[in-house]
Amino acid sequence: MEHSPKPRAIVLLSGGLDSATLLAIALSEGYEVYALSFRYGQRHEGELNAAQRLAKTMGAREHRIFSVDLRAFGGSALTDDISVPKGRDLTANHAIPPTYVPARNTVFLSIALAWAETLDAADIFIGVNVLDYSGYPDCRPEYIEAFQRMADLATKAGVEGRRKTQIHTPLIHLHKSEIIQKGLALGVDYSRTVSCYDPSPQGEPCGECDACQLRQSAFAKLGLQDPARIESGK
């Protein structure tokens, strides 16, 4: 593989609205992007298909789907038989939600770190966000900083002082509607993204889970209709 003059970055790409925006941001900042998705025992493959399409159409240099079966340990409504909560009041102050997957971002970032080290890349983009939904401990800036510190002690490049790992979280302080605005300005086609935690077998969003609700109200706030919902007829 020839060395491109562009710096390389790993972008964690779930196939949802946030990570599509994240990919657009990394590309706009001039990185050669290596997109990374995980098959971790999600309830459906729709997200992964969306990730694959997004990586291809938006111009990632490479896209990998890495299998890591977090379902083996259980403990979350996203991977288990616990039901996905519907129609919750998201303005209320929540404890950690049942859709939390134990240590998920830590596992994902660690695997990204392994790939980054192989590619000699110092930059990892992750679409965590604290504002719209702050129930996940591994989405907070203090967690990200601690991961970054650990990463520099973990890796050859960090120890040899050749480079410092940089975990980029450009969405962390944005409201969902601001994320959408940013993405639209960068030309993201949101009809290609999948956010729903519990879509129909045909891939239509349920419209009622936390992810659907957040997405809907963010588009509404901008006076727009969600293109994914228009396309699916919902």
Add this chain to the structure above:
Amino acid sequence: MEHSPKPRAIVLLSGGLDSATLLAIALSEGYEVYALSFRYGQRHEGELNAAQRLAKTMGAREHRIFSVDLRAFGGSALTDDISVPKGRDLTANHAIPPTYVPARNTVFLSIALAWAETLDAADIFIGVNVLDYSGYPDCRPEYIEAFQRMADLATKAGVEGRRKTQIHTPLIHLHKSEIIQKGLALGVDYSRTVSCYDPSPQGEPCGECDACQLRQSAFAKLGLQDPARIESGK
């Protein structure tokens, strides 16, 4: 599953000499042990078979082999086609060796953390060691401390203040011969452990890789013969 009065601990069990000793230590300290091994693209399955036998005979409550294909990213003689170095002078001061797998301990500890959170376990045992072989950045105390700090920010239990993750590294400052002495005192049967990076198809240790050399000289220092070598006739 009934809740045992014993505290639960995850023990990372590779099937080698160090992790067999680690398992014996965790059991002797009164933990209910959940042993965790990884199929990460090693060159051979001998280690995993040894781990399975050790977990069963030594009394782990459960043993899981988790697949995480770090070979997908390449970059190490343990998982790639790079050759395992033979007959190296281990008394010399080494740079990071070619058997280093990028971010391996970070990935392993992250997955252990996911299981620990599901089990409501606070304790994770890992057999890292800085003395005999200090070339790996992710075996140093400062790395382990940084991981622990990150873990408490990553998890529900840490954030809710219910418990602090404790990464136990009882072997970290021991010489290989001291590890063996400790294990023998706890009744570890070292004929059941596999250390070689590059065994024959019949599972016999090569006798020349770094791991074989270290093991051999440690037994020799104690005036003992390695039981694994006696058994394999080497």
